[in-house]
Amino acid sequence: MSDTTVLAEERIAAPRGRASSRIRSWLSGYPTLLTYLISISVALGISALLVMMTGTSPWTAVVALYEGSLSTPASVGLALDKAAPLLIVAAGTVIAARAGLFNIGQEGQLTVGATVACAVAIFVPGPGPLVLVLSLLGGALAGAAWAGIAAVLFYKTGVPIVIGTLLLVFIAVQVLFFAVTQPWLLQEAGPEGDVMPPQSELLRTEVWLPHIGEYPGLNFTSGVLIALALAVIVAVLLRHSVWGFKMTMLGMNKLAARRAGINAAVLGGTALLWSGAFAGLGGAVMLVGGNHRLQPGISENSGWDGLLVALVAKENPVFAIPVALFFGVLRAGGGFLASTGVPRYLVDVVTAVLVLAVAFPPAFRILRRTWQARAAARALAQSGKGAAA
Amino acid sequence: MIEALTLVLASSVRLALPLAFAACGEYIAERSGTINISIEAMMLGGAFSAVFGASITGSAATGLICGVLAGLLVGFVHANFSHRLTVNTYVVGLTLNLLVLGLTSFLLDLVVLRPSQVAVFAVPLLSDLPVIGPALFAQRWPAYLLWPLLPAIWYAMYRTRWGLQMRASGENPSAVDASGIDVNRRRREGLLLCGLLSGLGGAYLAVGEVGMFNQNMTSGRGYVVIAAVIFGAWTLRGAMAGCLVFGAADAMRLALPALGVQLNPQLLVASPYILALLAMVLFARSNRSPSALGKPFARGLP
Numbered sequence: 224m225s226d227t228t229v230l231a232e233e234r235i236a237a238p239r240g241r242a243s244s245r246i247r248s249w250l251s252g253y254p255t256l257l258t259y260l261i262s263i264s265v266a267l268g269i270s271a272l273l274v275m276m277t278g279t280s281p282w283t284a285v286v287a288l289y290e291g292s293l294s295t296p297a298s299v300g301l302a303l304d305k306a307a308p309l310l311i312v313a314a315g316t317v318i319a320a321r322a323g324l325f326n327i328g329q330e331g332q333l334t335v336g337a338t339v340a341c342a343v344a345i346f347v348p349g350p351g352p353l354v355l356v357l358s359l360l361g362g363a364l365a366g367a368a369w370a371g372i373a374a375v376l377f378y379k380t381g382v383p384i385v386i387g388t389l390l391l392v393f394i395a396v397q398v399l400f401f402a403v404t405q406p407w408l409l410q411e412a413g414p415e416g417d418v419m420p421p422q423s424e425l426l427r428t429e430v431w432l433p434h435i436g437e438y439p440g441l442n443f444t445s446g447v448l449i450a451l452a453l454a455v456i457v458a459v460l461l462r463h464s465v466w467g468f469k470m471t472m473l474g475m476n477k478l479a480a481r482r483a484g485i486n487a488a489v490l491g492g493t494a495l496l497w498s499g500a501f502a503g504l505g506g507a508v509m510l511v512g513g514n515h516r517l518q519p520g521i522s523e524n525s526g527w528d529g530l531l532v533a534l535v536a537k538e539n540p541v542f543a544i545p546v547a548l549f550f551g552v553l554r555a556g557g558g559f560l561a562s563t564g565v566p567r568y569l570v571d572v573v574t575a576v577l578v579l580a581v582a583f584p585p586a587f588r589i590l591r592r593t594w595q596a597r598a599a600a601r602a603l604a605q606s607g608k609g610a611a612a
Numbered sequence: 613m614i615e616a617l618t619l620v621l622a623s624s625v626r627l628a629l630p631l632a633f634a635a636c637g638e639y640i641a642e643r644s645g646t647i648n649i650s651i652e653a654m655m656l657g658g659a660f661s662a663v664f665g666a667s668i669t670g671s672a673a674t675g676l677i678c679g680v681l682a683g684l685l686v687g688f689v690h691a692n693f694s695h696r697l698t699v700n701t702y703v704v705g706l707t708l709n710l711l712v713l714g715l716t717s718f719l720l721d722l723v724v725l726r727p728s729q730v731a732v733f734a735v736p737l738l739s740d741l742p743v744i745g746p747a748l749f750a751q752r753w754p755a756y757l758l759w760p761l762l763p764a765i766w767y768a769m770y771r772t773r774w775g776l777q778m779r780a781s782g783e784n785p786s787a788v789d790a791s792g793i794d795v796n797r798r799r800r801e802g803l804l805l806c807g808l809l810s811g812l813g814g815a816y817l818a819v820g821e822v823g824m825f826n827q828n829m830t831s832g833r834g835y836v837v838i839a840a841v842i843f844g845a846w847t848l849r850g851a852m853a854g855c856l857v858f859g860a861a862d863a864m865r866l867a868l869p870a871l872g873v874q875l876n877p878q879l880l881v882a883s884p885y886i887l888a889l890l891a892m893v894l895f896a897r898s899n900r901s902p903s904a905l906g907k908p909f910a911r912g913l914p
Contacts, residue, residue: 273715276722327649327702327706376893382889382892382893383901383905383906385647386647386842386892387889387892390885390889391885391889392835393882394882394885394886394889397879397882398878398882400881401878401879404878524710527706527709527710530706531706531707531710534702534703535703566717566718566721566722568715568721569714569718570714571710571711571714571715571718572711572714572715572718574710574714575708575710576711578703578707579689579693579704579707582697582703582704583693583697586697589697589698590696590698
C-alpha cells in the first residue's frame with residue numbers, strides 16, 4: 224500500500240513545477256532518515272545528560288563502554304558471548320511472530336531451560352561431550368514444554384497467548400528458586416550444618432561448552448556459533464521452505480490459511496514450541512557456556528532483552544544478528560562502566576531509550592501519513608463548501 | 613489464635629493496598645483494550661519519585677504527589693507511543709520497564725534519599741473493632757483514598773457516556789470508531805489514568821508502607837497486579853478481591869514461619885500467577901475478557 228501512496232502523492236505534487244517537484248519527492252523520500260537522525264540524537268543526548276549528572280564527561284563513558292566491549296580481542300569475545308543467548312532467543316521469537324503468535328514468555332522459558340539443563344548436566348552420568356549435548360537438548364525441550372503449556376491453554380481453553388506466556392514467566396522464576404534451595408534437587412552440598420547459598424554446584428568442566436580461542440586473543444564460547452547458525456537456519460527456512468511459507472501465511476491471514484488447509488492449532492502450536500525451545504536453549508547455553516552454575520539471577524533479563532532484539536529487528540532473523548551484537552556490546556561495556564564512577568545501570572537506560580528512538584521514526588511516518596490525509600480531507604471539504612456557496 | 617489472625621489480616625491488607633491502587637488503573641486500561649505491561653515501570657517510578665520528592669521537600673504528602681506525576685509521565689509516554697504512534701504496546705511496555713528500572717537504580721546511586729513516611733490515621737472507635745479493626749481502620753491516611761476511589765471508578769465506567777466508550781473500545785473498537793469516537797484517544801486516557809493510579813500505588817508502597825526506596829523495590833508487583841485483574845475476570849470487585857488474596861499470600865509468606873507452619877515459600881510467591889492462570893482457564897470459555905484486549909486498533913478492515 225505504501226508504494227502506491229507515495230506514487231500518488233508524487234503525481235499530485237508534480238504539476239507544481241519540475242524543479243520543486245524533484246526537491247519535494249527527494250524530501251518525501253528522506254524524512255524518515257532525518258527523523259532517525261533526530262530521534263537517535265535525542266536518545267544519545269538524554270544518555271549524555273545522565274552521565275554528566277554523575278560528574279563524568281560523556282566521552283569518558285563512551286570510552287569505557289568501548290574498552291569493555293570492543294577495544295581488545297578478549298573484550299570483543301565477551302560482547303559476542305553476551306550477544307549469543309539474546310540472538311538464540313530472538314531467532315525463536317521470530318518463528319512464533321511469523322505465525323502471528325505473540326510469545327512474551329521467553330524469560331520464563333529460558334529460566335526453565337537453564338534449570339533443566341543444569342539438572343541433566345549434574346545427574347546424567349556419561350562422557351562429557353554426550354552429557355553436554357543432552358544438557359543443551361534438555362534445556363531446549365524444557366523451554367518447549369514451558370511454552371507448550373501456554374499453547375495448550377490457548378488452543379484448548381482460549382487463554383490468550385500473551386497472558387499465558389507472561390504469567391508462566393513468574394512461575395518459572397520460582398521453579399528455579401525452588402530447585403536451587405532444595406538440597407535433594409540442585410542446591411550444592413556443603414559440610415554438614417552449613418547454610419548453603421541458593422545455587423547449584425559448579426558443573427564439571429567436561430560439560431562446559433568448548434571455548435574457541437585463547438584468552439589474550441579473541442576467544443568466545445561455541446554458543447556464539449550455535450546462535451549464528453540458528454539465526455541463519457531460521458532465516459533460510461522461513462524464506463525458502465514450505466514450512467516457512469505456511470507459517471507466514473498463517474501469520475498474515477488466519478482465514479486464508481485455513482482455506483488452504485493449514486491446521487492453525489498444529490502449525491501455530493509448533494511455532495510456539497519452537498520459540499520456547501530456542502529460549503530454553505538460550506538458557507542452557509548461558510548455563511554451560513557462561514555461568515557453569517545455576518543461580519537465581521542467571522538469566523540477567525536475557526529473555527526480555529532477546530524478545531526486544533527480535534522486535535527491534537522487525538522479526539527478521541538476519542537483521543537480529545547486528546541488533547543482538549549491539550545489545551551484547553552494551554552489556555559487555557556495562558561491566559567496564561562502573562570503574563569510571565558511572566553506575567552500570569546506565570547501560571539499561573541507554574538500551575531502552577535507543578529502542579524507543581529506533582521504534583519512533585517508522586511509526587511517526589505512518590502517523591504523518593494520517594495527518595496528511597486528514598489535512599487533505601479537510602481541504603477538500605472546505606473547497607467543496609466554497610463551491611457550494 | 614485471634615491475635616495471629618488479626619496480625620495476618622492487618623498485614624494482608626497492608627500488602628494489598630499498593631496493589632489495589634494500581635489494580636484500579638490496570639482495570640481501566642485493560643477494559644479499554646490495553647494489556648499494560650509498563651505498570652511495573654509506573655509503580656517503580658512512582659515509588660522512587662515519591663521518596664525523592666519527599667526528601668527534597670521534607671513532606672511525605674508532596675512526595676505522594678510526585679509519585680503520582682511520575683506514574684502519569686510513564687503512562688503518557690506509553691500512551692503516545694502505542695496508541696498515537698503505532699509502536700507495538702509490548703515493545704513499549706518492556707522498554708519502559710527496562711528504562712525505569714535502569715533509571716531509578718542509576719539515580720539511586722547519585723542522590724541521597726531520606727526516609728520519610730506519611731502518618732497513620734486510626735479511625736476513632738472503628739479501629740478498636742476486634743480482628744478487622746486494625747486491618748481496615750488503622751492504616752496510613754492515603755489508604756483511605758481507596759474508599760471514595762472505588763465507587764468513583766465504578767460510576768465513571770458504568771454510569772457515564774465516557775465509561776461506556778471506554779468499555780466499548782475494549783470490546784468492539786470498530787463499532788466505537790464507526791460511531792465517531794476516537795478509540796485510540798480513549799485508550800490513551802485509560803493508560804494515563806492507569807499511570808496516575810499505579811504511580812499512587814507505587815508511591816504508597818514507598819512513602820506509605822516502607823518509608824524508603826530500595827533498588828527494584830516493586831520487584832514484580834506490577835505483574836502481580838496484572839494477575840489480579842485477570843484473576844478478577846476484569847471486574848473491579850474481582851480485581852480488588854485478587855489484590856486481597858495475593859496480599860494475603862504475601863503476608864503468609866512472611867508470617868507462616870513465625871507461626872510455625874511449614875509451607876513452601878516459592879509456592880506462595882508463585883501463587884498469584886498460578887491462581888490467575890487457573891482463573892483464566894475457568895473464565896476463558898465464558899469470554900469474560902474484553903474481546904479486543906491487547907489488539908491494537910487501526911481503522912480499516914480487520
